[in-house]
Amino acid sequence: MNTSIMLFTRDLRLHDNPALTAACAAGDVVPLFVADARILSGPMAAPNRLRFLADALADLREALRAKGADLIVREGDPAQEVARLAHETGATSLHLADDRSRYALSRLAALRDLGLDVTTHPGTTVVPTGDLRPTGGDHYKVFTPYWRAWAATPRRDVLRVPRKISLPDGLYPGELPDLDRPGVSPALAKGGESEARRIMKSWLTGRVAAYDDSRDLLSDDKGTSHLSAHLRFGCASPLELAVAAADHPAFTRQLAWRDFHHQVAAAFPDLSRRDYRPRGTRWRSDDHALKAWEEGRTGVPIVDAGMRQLRHEGYMHNRARLITASYLTRDLGLDWRLGYRCFRHWLADGDLANNPGNWQWVAGTGNDTRPNRTMNPLRQADRYDPDGVYVRRWVPELADLPGRTAHRPWDALDTPDDYPPPLTLPNGG
Numbered sequence: 001m002n003t004s005i006m007l008f009t010r011d012l013r014l015h016d017n018p019a020l021t022a023a024c025a026a027g028d029v030v031p032l033f034v035a036d037a038r039i040l041s042g043p044m045a046a047p048n049r050l051r052f053l054a055d056a057l058a059d060l061r062e063a064l065r066a067k068g069a070d071l072i073v074r075e076g077d078p079a080q081e082v083a084r085l086a087h088e089t090g091a092t093s094l095h096l097a098d099d100r101s102r103y104a105l106s107r108l109a110a111l112r113d114l115g116l117d118v119t120t121h122p123g124t125t126v127v128p129t130g131d132l133r134p135t136g137g138d139h140y141k142v143f144t145p146y147w148r149a150w151a152a153t154p155r156r157d158v159l160r161v162p163r164k165i166s167l168p169d170g171l172y173p174g175e176l177p178d179l180d181r182p183g184v185s186p187a188l189a190k191g192g193e194s195e196a197r198r199i200m201k202s203w204l205t206g207r208v209a210a211y212d213d214s215r216d217l218l219s220d221d222k223g224t225s226h227l228s229a230h231l232r233f234g235c236a237s238p239l240e241l242a243v244a245a246a247d248h249p250a251f252t253r254q255l256a257w258r259d260f261h262h263q264v265a266a267a268f269p270d271l272s273r274r275d276y277r278p279r280g281t282r283w284r285s286d287d288h289a290l291k292a293w294e295e296g297r298t299g300v301p302i303v304d305a306g307m308r309q310l311r312h313e314g315y316m317h318n319r320a321r322l323i324t325a326s327y328l329t330r331d332l333g334l335d336w337r338l339g340y341r342c343f344r345h346w347l348a349d350g351d352l353a354n355n356p357g358n359w360q361w362v363a364g365t366g367n368d369t370r371p372n373r374t375m376n377p378l379r380q381a382d383r384y385d386p387d388g389v390y391v392r393r394w395v396p397e398l399a400d401l402p403g404r405t406a407h408r409p410w411d412a413l414d415t416p417d418d419y420p421p422p423l424t425l426p427n428g429g
């Protein structure tokens with residue numbers, strides 16, 4: 001009997017998992033997760049994401065056990081643990097999801113050195129990263145032509161959960177890693193494939209149809225899918241979602257943005273550190289303003305509402321991400337990397353492609369074709385939170401101010417004492 005190892009990384013699901021399906025088709029399988037010390041102690045290991053990951057692993061183990069298999073868990077260096085298990089089980093092949101981050105590529109190189117038959121599979125994006133290239137370039141630098149090519153690309157089949165997952169006998173399953181850290185957001189969403197599928201089902205049979213109208217309305221908490229962290233950890237398959245939502249291009253376009261940033265990050269692995277398109281911007285340094293922004297105390301209600309949602313939920317509405325990021329970089333004149341790091345700390349969906357890719361887009365150093373675009377926070381607030389509902393929800397000091405007054409408390413006769421006046425902007429605005 002052939003035995004192979006299926007190494008789960010950020011594809012923590014049984015549905016539509018090409019690496020798992022290929023491993024199962026070949027014979028016995030060792031479904032393995034290695035709690036990798038380098039990832040679990042680095043800057044990507046924020047308390048919210050570790051909590052989400054813990055949920056996802058527990059759910060994955062339960063799903064595998066329900067199929068008569070198990071999730072084999074080890075801690076340490078992935079290549080060493082794979083080598084040990086290959087030796088123990090006689091496995092000769094290894095399957096895993098394709099991943100193009102710098103660290104994932106170095107991990108893959110170490111795995112390839114083990115002498116196993118290593119195959120990488122699609123599954124972390126809708127269209128595999130690197131499959132689409134413009135003539136004369138290695139990646140798309142602008143979204144619209146990418147989107148056109150993306151939409152026209154034939155999709156592979158969506159895969160079912162493998163019928164049978166047979167584990168070699170006598171393997172020690174290992175304990176799930178302890179991923180509890182202090183500082184988890186009080187209203188962080190739950191991770192795991194079961195939860196992802198529950199959300200997908202209700203989204204696809206309900207609100208997706210109205211997405212184009214609701215996606216920018218800050219007060220409408222159900223106007224977007226809330227699937228980003230599930231996609232981040234692979235609890236949901238991006239391809240399955242794109243195929244099921246094929247009749248809703250306003251929504252699949254966002255999945256294409258996700259793929260787009262992945263191919264940019266693969267071609268430019270320094271995306272979280274260096275300007276993609278340097279324009280000689282001179283950033284200011286202002287610790288006081290940065291701290292006020294991080295804590296949701298800038299005195300600009302729509303900005304503070306977004307930042308408080310982020311801290312409370314480990315999530316922020318996309319429109320609020322745009323407004324808060326624009327305020328930090330364009331109004332306060334602070335370096336996008338500072339904002340990126342704050343988001344990286346809190347976001348359950350925070351990753352190495354979408355987070356810096358979007359920050360650079362807003363800061364004008366990235367893929368935006370209009371790098372001088374600015375967003376006036378008050379105008380944004382009036383447009384996307386016309387009745388002040390979002391602001392009153394997240395900034396309780398302003399809860400008694402009616403309608404749009406909540407956006408400009410400094411104009412109200414009785415501005416609450418406990419709400420700060422707006423920060424002074426460098427341009428005097």
Ligand SMILES: Cc1cc2nc3c(=O)[nH]c(=O)nc-3n(C[C@H](O)[C@H](O)[C@H](O)COP(=O)(O)OP(=O)(O)OC[C@H]3O[C@@H](n4cnc5c(N)ncnc54)[C@H](O)[C@@H]3O)c2cc1C
Binds near residue numbers: 215325
């Ligand atoms: C400054 C800034 C930082 C961001 N950082 C991240 C991040 O770290 N991780 C992340 O997943 N998204 C990031 N985004 C994109 C976007 O805000 C979130 O994906 C979205 O708000 C998640 O909510 P949702 O799942 O309800 O999205 P929906 O509106 O339901 O969209 C569906 C899916 O499409 C993808 N998507 C939507 N918008 C974008 C986008 N602009 N770029 C890339 N993918 C997108 C996400 O996977 C999302 O789950 C960032 C945006 C900004 C402006």
